[in-house]
Amino acid sequence: MWSLSNIAKSIDAWLYEVLPPTVALITEMVIVGLLAITLFALLGLILVIMERKVAAYMQIRLGPNRVGYKGMLQSLADTVKLLMKEGITPAGADKMMFNLAPFIAMITAMLLLAPLGFARDLHIWDLNIGVLYVTAVSSLSVISILMAGWSSNNKYSLLGAMRSGAQIVSYELSAGLAILTVVVLTGSLQMSEIVQSQANGWWLFKGHIPAVIAFVIFIIAVTAETNRAPFDLAEAESELTAGFHTEYSGMKFALFFLAEYINVFIVCAIGATLFLGGWMPLHIGNWKGFNHVMDYVPSSIWFFGKTFFLIFVIMWFRWTFPRLRIDQLLNLEWKYLLPISMFNILLVTLIAIKGWHF
Amino acid sequence: MFLIDYIKDIYGAVKSMAIGMKRTAYYFTHHKEIITQQYPDNRAELVLPERFRGEVVMSHTDTNEHRCTGCTACELACPNGTIKIITKFDVSPEGKKKKAIDKFIYHLELCTMCNLCIEACPTNAIQMAQNFEHSVYDRAQLTKVLNRPGSMLEEGVE
Numbered sequence: 001m002w003s004l005s006n007i008a009k010s011i012d013a014w015l016y017e018v019l020p021p022t023v024a025l026i027t028e029m030v031i032v033g034l035l036a037i038t039l040f041a042l043l044g045l046i047l048v049i050m051e052r053k054v055a056a057y058m059q060i061r062l063g064p065n066r067v068g069y070k071g072m073l074q075s076l077a078d079t080v081k082l083l084m085k086e087g088i089t090p091a092g093a094d095k096m097m098f099n100l101a102p103f104i105a106m107i108t109a110m111l112l113l114a115p116l117g118f119a120r121d122l123h124i125w126d127l128n129i130g131v132l133y134v135t136a137v138s139s140l141s142v143i144s145i146l147m148a149g150w151s152s153n154n155k156y157s158l159l160g161a162m163r164s165g166a167q168i169v170s171y172e173l174s175a176g177l178a179i180l181t182v183v184v185l186t187g188s189l190q191m192s193e194i195v196q197s198q199a200n201g202w203w204l205f206k207g208h209i210p211a212v213i214a215f216v217i218f219i220i221a222v223t224a225e226t227n228r229a230p231f232d233l234a235e236a237e238s239e240l241t242a243g244f245h246t247e248y249s250g251m252k253f254a255l256f257f258l259a260e261y262i263n264v265f266i267v268c269a270i271g272a273t274l275f276l277g278g279w280m281p282l283h284i285g286n287w288k289g290f291n292h293v294m295d296y297v298p299s300s301i302w303f304f305g306k307t308f309f310l311i312f313v314i315m316w317f318r319w320t321f322p323r324l325r326i327d328q329l330l331n332l333e334w335k336y337l338l339p340i341s342m343f344n345i346l347l348v349t350l351i352a353i354k355g356w357h358f
Numbered sequence: 359m360f361l362i363d364y365i366k367d368i369y370g371a372v373k374s375m376a377i378g379m380k381r382t383a384y385y386f387t388h389h390k391e392i393i394t395q396q397y398p399d400n401r402a403e404l405v406l407p408e409r410f411r412g413e414v415v416m417s418h419t420d421t422n423e424h425r426c427t428g429c430t431a432c433e434l435a436c437p438n439g440t441i442k443i444i445t446k447f448d449v450s451p452e453g454k455k456k457k458a459i460d461k462f463i464y465h466l467e468l469c470t471m472c473n474l475c476i477e478a479c480p481t482n483a484i485q486m487a488q489n490f491e492h493s494v495y496d497r498a499q500l501t502k503v504l505n506r507p508g509s510m511l512e513e514g515v516e
Contacts, residue, residue: 054386057385057386057389057392058382058385058386059385060385060391060392060393060394061392061393061394062392062394062396316379316382316383316386317379319382320375320378320379320381320382321375321378336367336368340368
């Protein structure tokens with residue numbers, strides 16, 4: 001049967017047949033890198049137009065509707081505009097750090113792509129500590145933000161970066177604990193095993209109420225971690241002009257912009273993998289016919305469908321809630337999310353030990 | 359008790375968030391609520407709100423008569439000197455002199471559409487029009503004379 005993993009396998013076999021092993025491995029790496037960049041570019045275009053359309057409809061507007069069919073080429077036109085703009089480095093900036101920061105943001109986002117399972121048996125690198133890897137690498141993104149804010153030599157940038165540091169460091173905790181609940185239930189850190197364990201039902205449903213609580217906390221925490229409204233203090237257009245990327249222009253700005261959307265995609269993909277079963281189709285108990293129909297939908301469509309649903313939820317948050325103040329933000333994390341998730345993980349551990357989950 | 363307050367707090371927060379999200383979800387799914395006017399495209403059928411104020415105009419009848427007596431109440435009411443009324447004296451057939459307006463000068467470039475002149479007018483001579491496409495290439499064109507050439511005061515307006 002036609003599937004993405006079969007294509008990948010046949011290309012792999014063919015490459016090893018015609019090339020020496022080392023060259024074949026390098027070729028595969030290059031191909032994967034190119035695919036990742038293509039995916040990023042496509043995702044950037046799709047997510048920007050999606051964000052603008054969702055925002056428009058939620059604010060009773062029409063949104064972009066002139067370029068292409070119903071404005072669908074608007075983000076492409078914007079990209080072309082950004083490509084042609086001059087990338088200015090401020091005179092007082094720390095030149096090297098200033099120019100390096102957007103690339104670190106992108107590289108961090110790119111590294112996070114590795115352990116994701118895009119379809120049945122299709123991983124870039126299915127390492128056995130996938131979840132740990134994700135939590136470790138995702139906290140690197142704060143470095144790029146701090147670098148950008150510090151090297152810009154601008155008070156708004158620095159304020160934005162400092163806020164972002166406080167925010168990401170605190171929300172990492174509850175995001176980590178929410179991820180841990182699934183790890184406790186599965187007993188594995190490997191992404192493919194986590195997906196495999198949800199073959200008979202997603203953890204969101206199998207883990208009773210604690211899993212639902214963990215899912216909600218995860219969504220809130222990753223919204224904060226990706227610096228999106230209502231937690232977009234680091235950018236805060238109305239008070240800090242644009243926070244850490246105030247001084248960036250042209251393609252360097254575009255890289256930050258793209259990295260934000262890629263990060264949203266990745267955290268949603270992780271959420272979909274952990275709680276909504278990754279590429280697993282939706283199965284309901286013993287409904288044989290229903291389950292059989294669901295199996296016919298390709299696994300990559302399940303994965304991207306779930307991911308885009310979560311992205312939509314995060315966009316829905318953004319266009320509904322007003323921005324939090326920094327004290328409210330830290331209150332929410334340290335007084336509410338963290339104690340709740342700690343208590344929650346105890347409950348989940350009890351459920352996992354007693355085997356009460358389905 | 360602390361714990362009950364804590365849980366009540368969370369419940370209240372979740373409830374109010376749900377109300378907000380319900381509203382935006384309603385707007386997201388109900389596209390008929392969209393209020394955007396596709397302006398240059400729908401110029402022909404553009405409907406403006408009744409209270410929209412575009413510019414001051416003076417209404418004239420078919421026989422080229424207006425209702426302005428030249429009392430300068432609007433000129434006095436205007437906060438930024440938008441209106442300047444130049445009066446003249448008409449001589450009636452009986453040889454009686456009567457005050458009338460020569461020119462009702464209206465500086466659109468100074469006007470803030472505050473509507474005070476219209477409220478001040480005792481004879482309803484001037485109104486607010488809904489026209490809003492005011493751009494011109496020369497600002498001198500924004501200084502307008504509102505009474506039409508050769509127009510007379512309407513019969514019976516004092």
